[in-house]
């Protein structure tokens with residue numbers, strides 16, 4: 001992590017949901033998605049209880065106990081071809097960007113995926129997300145030739 005951020009930001013897995021966490025996600029998720037509402041307490045508790053979902057947060061010690069400046073979700077699961085992992089919903093608060101917080105979150109996710117035996121770690125990021133694409137390539141992610149499909153529930 002770069003400069004000052006290195007000393008003050010810690011990456012942790014969420015093991016308990018506190019009101020500050022709900023408030024932090026209410027602040028962070030609109031910076032990631034205009035269409036998805038932030039998770040409430042119940043949804044965060046569901047993630048924390050799920051053995052295949054790892055909710056990582058970046059905590060800035062200078063900002064006290066509510067200093068949550070970023071988040072990332074790592075899903076690790078076994079399929080017939082091996083243990084695989086996905087990184088989703090990476091977001092760093094606008095006030096904390098460019099200090100290596102996104103890098104620290106992603107590097108910690110890669111470390112945990114390796115410990116869990118994941119053969120691959122996948123993610124997607126549309127090209128308009130310039131900072132994200134730059135970050136992932138810098139960390140060693142390579143574009144993969146495949147079609148990404150999505151089926152959406154109607155209504």
Ligand SMILES: CC(C)(COP(=O)(O)OP(=O)(O)OC[C@H]1O[C@@H](n2cnc3c(N)ncnc32)[C@H](O)[C@@H]1OP(=O)(O)O)[C@@H](O)C(=O)NCCC(=O)NCCS
Nearest residue numbers: 032090091092097098099100101102103125129130131132
């Ligand atoms: C992507 C994101 C998580 C990066 O967080 P961060 O803490 O700023 O990440 P880092 O400081 O570790 O690295 C950011 C990189 O993006 C670069 N960057 C920042 N703003 C940029 C911009 N507008 N255009 C291009 N690159 C940019 C930085 O220079 C840095 O790259 P470098 O170190 O090679 O120079 C953050 O910008 C964010 O939350 N964006 C909005 C949500 C989003 O796009 N999430 C990713 C979903 S796939």
